[in-house]
Amino acid sequence: MSTDATTLYQDWVLARARAPLHAGRIAGGVTGVAENRSCGDSVRFWLKRQDGRVVAARHETEGCAICQASADLIAGLAAGLNEDRLATLWEEACGVLESGVAPAGRQGDAGMLLGVFAGVAEYRARHRCAMLPYQAYEQAARAG
Amino acid sequence: MGAGVSEVAAPVLDVARIRRDFPILSETVRGKPLVFLDSAASAQKPVQVIEAMTDTMRRQYANVHRGLHWMSERTSDAYEGVRDKVARLLNAASRDEIVFTRNSTEAINLVAHSYGRGVMTPGQAVVISEMEHHANIVPWQMLRDAHGIELRVAKITDAGELDLDSLASLLADGRVGLVALTHMSNVLGTITPAETIVSMAHAAGAKVLLDGSQAVVHRRVDVTALDVDFYVFTGHKLYGPTGIGVLYGKHALLEAMPPFMGGGDMIGTVSFEHTTWAEVPHKFEAGTPAIIETIGLGAAIDYVEAIGFDPISAHEAALTDHALARLATIDGLNVLGRAQQRGGVISFTLDGAHAHDVATLLDQSGVAVRAGQHCAEPLMRRLGIHSSARASFGVYTTEQEIDHFVDALDGARRLLVA
Numbered sequence A: 001m002s003t004d005a006t007t008l009y010q011d012w013v014l015a016r017a018r019a020p021l022h023a024g025r026i027a028g029g030v031t032g033v034a035e036n037r038s039c040g041d042s043v044r045f046w047l048k049r050q051d052g053r054v055v056a057a058r059h060e061t062e063g064c065a066i067c068q069a070s071a072d073l074i075a076g077l078a079a080g081l082n083e084d085r086l087a088t089l090w091e092e093a094c095g096v097l098e099s100g101v102a103p104a105g106r107q108g109d110a111g112m113l114l115g116v117f118a119g120v121a122e123y124r125a126r127h128r129c130a131m132l133p134y135q136a137y138e139q140a141a142r143a144g
Numbered sequence B: 001m002g003a004g005v006s007e008v009a010a011p012v013l014d015v016a017r018i019r020r021d022f023p024i025l026s027e028t029v030r031g032k033p034l035v036f037l038d039s040a041a042s043a044q045k046p047v048q049v050i051e052a053m054t055d056t057m058r059r060q061y062a063n064v065h066r067g068l069h070w071m072s073e074r075t076s077d078a079y080e081g082v083r084d085k086v087a088r089l090l091n092a093a094s095r096d097e098i099v100f101t102r103n104s105t106e107a108i109n110l111v112a113h114s115y116g117r118g119v120m121t122p123g124q125a126v127v128i129s130e131m132e133h134h135a136n137i138v139p140w141q142m143l144r145d146a147h148g149i150e151l152r153v154a155k156i157t158d159a160g161e162l163d164l165d166s167l168a169s170l171l172a173d174g175r176v177g178l179v180a181l182t183h184m185s186n187v188l189g190t191i192t193p194a195e196t197i198v199s200m201a202h203a204a205g206a207k208v209l210l211d212g213s214q215a216v217v218h219r220r221v222d223v224t225a226l227d228v229d230f231y232v233f234t235g236h237k238l239y240g241p242t243g244i245g246v247l248y249g250k251h252a253l254l255e256a257m258p259p260f261m262g263g264g265d266m267i268g269t270v271s272f273e274h275t276t277w278a279e280v281p282h283k284f285e286a287g288t289p290a291i292i293e294t295i296g297l298g299a300a301i302d303y304v305e306a307i308g309f310d311p312i313s314a315h316e317a318a319l320t321d322h323a324l325a326r327l328a329t330i331d332g333l334n335v336l337g338r339a340q341q342r343g344g345v346i347s348f349t350l351d352g353a354h355a356h357d358v359a360t361l362l363d364q365s366g367v368a369v370r371a372g373q374h375c376a377e378p379l380m381r382r383l384g385i386h387s388s389a390r391a392s393f394g395v396y397t398t399e400q401e402i403d404h405f406v407d408a409l410d411g412a413r414r415l416l417v418a
């Protein structure tokens, strides 16, 4: 399989990277950070819980379009799904990174996340860009 | 082993002919012709180097310095012949001043260990600069932490040149034992004023190590004329193989330094009570060396010398001028550094686009550039950026390749920057 610029950098990926829906901080939230030392990218996640459930998620991301879009989609998903379902989706996304094929018929942020991962699959050096935000999310989730 | 570029010695490079010497340049990437603009990370290899190495393995190979048999003697001759070639390349006073290492990194570590711990005394200082590669930062930090040596950092100017006032002030108290600076920045392309650095350091009683990893590829280096104390470079950037690097050191300094590693080949006599060291440079070459790679380096040196450093420098200067002029036409493109003296390396950022995205889009057009921090995190911080992309040129780079690169870059900009 071979992707070109239009499959990796689809309009909605670039639009989401440029104008994220969940950027920012949460006062009093728990936080976690992940960095890619080789390129200088960093992602910080903020989570707010109520009764053990994540009810709000935000991120501050310094990175490429793939990393920005991935962070924003994960933040959107973190507030909507419970943690186990997000972990399952994450495993599925990592599988897509291996196979390069996104399952058909998925909607919303989950569908987009799988789409980003399918686009980046061919560019092994970029896998870390797509994966970095989840590490920051996990750190924050573990923090409280 | 003769590995000449046939009889080319004209002042202008016959690039088309040179390109035929590099088999990899006819490969395609993602269905497009390869445009390799990442030679500063590691250069491609001419067939003369490839054949010198495979010929060694096919026809004339044994361990060196040990066997009394024909094969070992011939292989030792070929291996030691490269020491002569390196000495000539750098214009060293003697072949004994050439130590083979694995790469530049190992050469710098050797000096940090053997000169830093063995000759320098706690309370002395080492000076580096803000534009060093990690290879010329971390070994000195390790020396600082293990041996009570202070580490001082000379500033660079906003143009990306070494700030000589800063260097002068760091040298002023006379406590500096060694100044270790790049001879050419792998990020900014800046060529540092080696003669001035050496005379300033010597006047302050300090020795000088120059990291020539980039410089040696682009220009003729004369360690005797520079009067530099240590000079290091790495074979794979000079069209040679990986696994072979060089430390030049003045003989008296190498004599005064204890060995770096212990083992075979670096000893005089060994008993369980006491061991004596071999003569310089073998004292620093423990174990079976990178025989095949060293012979490959010899072929690489023959190759660049047959082309000639004047035409190489002229070719790269013309390419750099052309690239800078074309890049200036791209909206929002910022070239890092504007040193007066520069080699064929151009790093840049693009407003509103991340270097990774730029590099991936260039890759889709068959253009290989580097993106990230270029093993120079402190420099990135000094420049106030997180990452950049870098295009770098070699003897085989053409103006058409640069045009293709600039066009692809402009396409990436149109896609990425709203």
Ligand SMILES: Cc1ncc(COP(=O)(O)O)c(C=O)c1O
Binding pocket: B040, B041, B103, B104, B105, B106, B133, B135, B136, B182, B184, B185, B186, B211, B213, B214, B234, B375
């Ligand atoms: C300026 C500079 N110094 C040192 C090095 C290290 O070279 P090596 O990794 O071959 O030891 C490099 C290459 O990456 C370099 O560009």
